[in-house]
Amino acid sequence: MKEINVAVAVLCFDGGQLGDEFLVAKRLMHQHQGGKLEFVGGKIEPNETARSALVREVAEELGLDISANLAVRMGVIRHEYTDDAGRADKKVALHVFKVMLDLSQYKTFKNQQFGKDGQVLSWLSTDELHAKKDEFPAANARIFEWLKLPQYLAISQPLANFTSVQQWAEHYAKVCEHRQNAPLYVRLQASISDERAAIEAVAKVTAGGACRLIVPLSNFLAYQDKLSQAARAQIVALKLNHDELMTAKAQDLVQNWAVDLPILASCHDAPSIQKANALASLSVAEGRGAGLVAILLSPVLPTATHPEAAGLGFERFGELAGLSDVPVFALGGLKPDDLAQCQAYGAWGVSGIRGFGG
Structure with missing residues (x-):
């Protein structure tokens, strides 16, 4: 089964003493893993790097330009999904980056309820994000361990x-x-x-x-x-x-x-x-x-x-x-x-x- 390379943006705003907030979306029901929460991202095209795909996907899904934002490389998660019968369904390699949003971007999207494809958007505090980790696709589990790491x-x-x-x-x-x-x-x-x-x-x-x-x-x-x-x-x-x-x-x-x-x-x-x-x-x-x-x-x-x-x-x-x-x-x-x-x-x-x- 061919491995699908996906760029994933963990979009974060540093609120200082108020703590970090993360922008997440809810997958549309007709999509693979429909109804799950997700970090914004998408497939890396053959002629793209993971970083360039990250910029393109965030722009396409949210209308947000992150080309000048700090994108910190986290790692690569390789995961194989199975269907209800336990058969191999989809194999992905998630190239994960933590992207720090500035105050202007945060204010613009703070009250935005939907992405460009109609997906529901929400901001979660660090505690709220970790409390909802089981609502994300199984492939994302590793990201929550990485987010606990200091810098x-x-x-x-x-x-x-x-x-x-x-x-x-x-x-x-x-x-x-x-x-x-x-x-x-x-x-x-x-x-x-x-x-x-x-x-x-x-x-x-x-x-x-x-x-x-x-x-x-x-x-x-x-x-x-x-x-x-x-x-x-x-x-x-x-x-x-x-x-x-x-x-x-x-x-x-x-x-x-x-x-x-x-x-x-x-x-x-x-x-x-x-x-x-x-x-x-x-x-x-x-x-x-x-x-x-x-x-x-x-x-x-x-x-x-x-x-x-x-x-x-x-x-x-x-x-x-x-x-x-x-x-x-x-x-x-x-x-x-x-x-x-x-x-x-x-x-x-x-x-x-x-x-x-x-």
């Missing part, structure tokens, strides 16, 4: 750079508070017992509230049953390093992972991205928790942490990011202010150590 990700320095676990915890509690919603990847390069102690110490310093932690998956498996409730509540995701990703063990971990914590993986080249794509697809097919939802692609630029590794450069980074089926965090020699440049080359977000308070 900044801080990485800790090793424990050896501090005088004690307590000093490390106090430092990164302040980093978490300053960076607000940016999670912290706990990269201690220390023993498993020290890592567990550091996580417990952060929970005590912040009274269990300020930090959102990402921890190494293999280490988490060793101490998860020993963590206090407050410490466990801080952990929002798990991570596979590059070497773990490339082993057969990674497939077993993802395939048998039943805890609803998303997994991120480190990638440095095309083979590792292909492996991450396979694991992301596997976790979706198996329905095992959130699965693999994003990668960290590095090093974009040379770093003090790994001076022996030449940077990819933005052009090569963009080529590799385009191979990923999941959102990409740019990593290596970057600062938070580099987000826009990284997104121009296909990143979802940006990550780092020293430039992020490390």
